[in-house]
Amino acid sequence: MSSSEIMLNLNQKAINLLQEDADKIEKLIEVQMDTLTNRRCPLYEEVLDTQMYGLSREIDFAVRAGLLTETIGKEIMSRLERNLAKLYEALSVNEGNE
């Protein structure tokens, strides 16, 4: 393999790993969305926040190690943040209806 092929492989691997972790958080958000009949669960929100922080540190490391552009890293985080905002919005609407 040429050196540029090696870097491409590594970069792709890094993106796949980060996307896997992002998907796990996405699942956590969906599960909470599906159980909107429940009230807000502070413990669940704490878990989501912790997972988001962990992922942001992984992404930051990958960018510094040159495996990822900052733009791709930000895209992964922004997508999750948008979904998380939707969840919190849905939860507060739901609370208002009770």
Add this chain to the structure above:
Amino acid sequence: MSSSEIMLNLNQKAINLLQEDADKIEKLIEVQMDTLTNRRCPLYEEVLDTQMYGLSREIDFAVRAGLLTETIGKEIMSRLERNLAKLYEALSVNEGNE
């Protein structure tokens, strides 16, 4: 550069980055050690815990990306954990003396 040189460079870079982050936590521990006249500060411990968690996620990612052996990753964490344990021990002795 040959492909093995590229990997060596990347691996070294990854270790340096993680060590930098570990050093930052080490500094936080030292600062707290130097101000042992203070009582335990729960907020400070919270910050240390969060930083430790962030670093563990970076290391986990680096290992999965093949940039680091699990052994080296564990060594970085263990060293910090030992120092953190010393800090907590010193803090509790200090509290006992008051």
